[in-house]
């Protein structure tokens with residue numbers, strides 16, 4: 519069994535064929551899908567999908583850094599209400615994004631720290647988005663001194679950064695970037711113990727080669743697993759076994 523630890527399957531890009539897309543993923547051996555939230559507007563669709571697939575789709579709750587803007591405090595209070603109201607598998611996705619917009623950097627840090635505190639309080643893992651901000655985000659997590667666990671989603675960093683993440687006891691989410699030749703991620707993951715890796719798509723974004731630039735979907739986790747097996751010179755079965763165990767240990 520394979521797991522997609524990060525997929526926005528409630529996104530409108532899947533409105534025409536969501537059930538078929540999930541069926542295709544299952545045919546490829548992917549049987550669990552973890553759904554990171556974005557903001558207040560994505561909650562309804564995400565929870566509806568979880569209702570429809572209660573033993574396959576699992577919702578997280580959190581405010582994405584790209585949705586931290588003017589008035590983000592109101593958004594955060596909606597996230598907190600949900601977190602106090604019912605169980606979620608994780609707080610996510612949360613973090614820092616300096617790629618799209620640096621205007622709200624200070625607010626992004628505040629929102630991140632607040633949500634990490636909730637995670638500690640509720641004993642939940644966090645799923646971290648850090649685009650153009652990995653070192654900054656590692657420092658933010660370090661301040662919590664090992665009180666929180668989780669995933670650095672969409673890992674594309676150096677071995678040095680990977681070591682810092684492992685020191686924090688965090689996992690790294692490996693997705694389509696592994697298949698991009700220029701990213702050179704294969705040579706880095708070769709050196710990272712499999713015990714620190716989980717698989718993800720970030721669907722509908724970041725499709726792996728040969729689908730790069732097109733819509734991503736959870737079935738492509740199989741292709742990412744195959745690339746990982748090749749990079750680490752181990753069997754696909756081993757990749758499936760260990761990454762699945764890592765994901766279940768964290769989320770359950």
Ligand code: NI
Pocket residue numbers: 524526554611720
């Ligand atoms: Ni995402």
